[in-house]
Amino acid sequence: MPELKTKKEQIYEAAARSFRDKGFAATSMRDLAREVGLTASSLYNHIASKEEILQEICFRNARRYLEELDAVEKMTGNSIEKVQALLHLHIRLATEDVTSITAFNDEWRHLSEPYLSDFKQLRRDYENRFKTILREGMAAGELKPLDESIALYTLLSSIRWLYDWYRPGRSMRTEVLERDLVDMLMRGLTLNPARSD
């Protein structure tokens, strides 16, 4: 008799929303319990601690981003197409899944050791592999020769406004958003103006 969403999943989702809206530290277990229809103490039949929720959200998403990066690395195509694919990935995850944002943005800071160091390592791996794609593109003359770090962090953070601005069903269509945003970023990166379609 499986339910569509387990209570555990409901707790993770409510937590992710609250972490995004108020931050990890300002989210109390009592508020969280109320949102899923339990008392605070009953939460602990589903999860071990407040931080375990954060750990699960952070590492689940880290794995997800790394898997998608695997796929992009194996893609046939030049660096421009690979960078474009990664931008689409980030935009899609940011608009579709609140948990990804919590992991990628600020809340991972509240992990305790050794999880904090582990997460930072995964993040560094991701960044280095993304930078490699940028570097190869610059070497091949496909991308403008910029400082790799500046280019990478600017791309990644330029998408961050989506998480507190974009809400599904609002005025803007996701396809328009994705096209304009990727187009704008790719133009800043490529040697000659290139449309993304």
Add this chain to the structure above:
Amino acid sequence: MPELKTKKEQIYEAAARSFRDKGFAATSMRDLAREVGLTASSLYNHIASKEEILQEICFRNARRYLEELDAVEKMTGNSIEKVQALLHLHIRLATEDVTSITAFNDEWRHLSEPYLSDFKQLRRDYENRFKTILREGMAAGELKPLDESIALYTLLSSIRWLYDWYRPGRSMRTEVLERDLVDMLMRGLTLNPARSD
């Protein structure tokens, strides 16, 4: 017998650093007191409450950004030059002053009413006036016709990585950083590739 920095200023600066590093909610008055060499209760001889510190930081910086925007609006020059000037302003404030970041990014969320609404109104004013500059540039054929909101938020958030990455005196020179970053962003925005120098 005036000191170089009043205790009040020292408290604001330590608080801004802690708000940036750990967030408003995870910053305790006892930690903050230790950093400025006082007991927690002695802080209250200088400030009225924890939130008053946040209010002061947020509104001081809102005023500052709005004043600089005034100056840019009065500038002679086309829209491209005005947008460039605003990007330089944001980069400079992000790299020079930690308090500006706290205000502009997430921590203003922790303001209580009516301060929260007041702050959001100032922010909305700033964004609308920035959008007007973008709109005029697009109408004049100087900027690529994009959705104004996408363009604005992408520009503003693309700079956000500076606050947890950039530290003065690190490998990269501020001038190189500023040149590459503004160049990359302006290329994404202008009809024809334009160098910023």
Add this chain to the structure above:
DNA sequence: CCTACCGATCGGTAGG
């Protein structure tokens, strides 16, 4: 500027 202390709330547990 400090000591002593407040009520409230926190994450989490015992026991059923």
Add this chain to the structure above:
DNA sequence: CCTACCGATCGGTAGG
């Protein structure tokens, strides 16, 4: 899954 409760810590105050 709940009631009852814990020790710790929170922002802040009284009084000197």
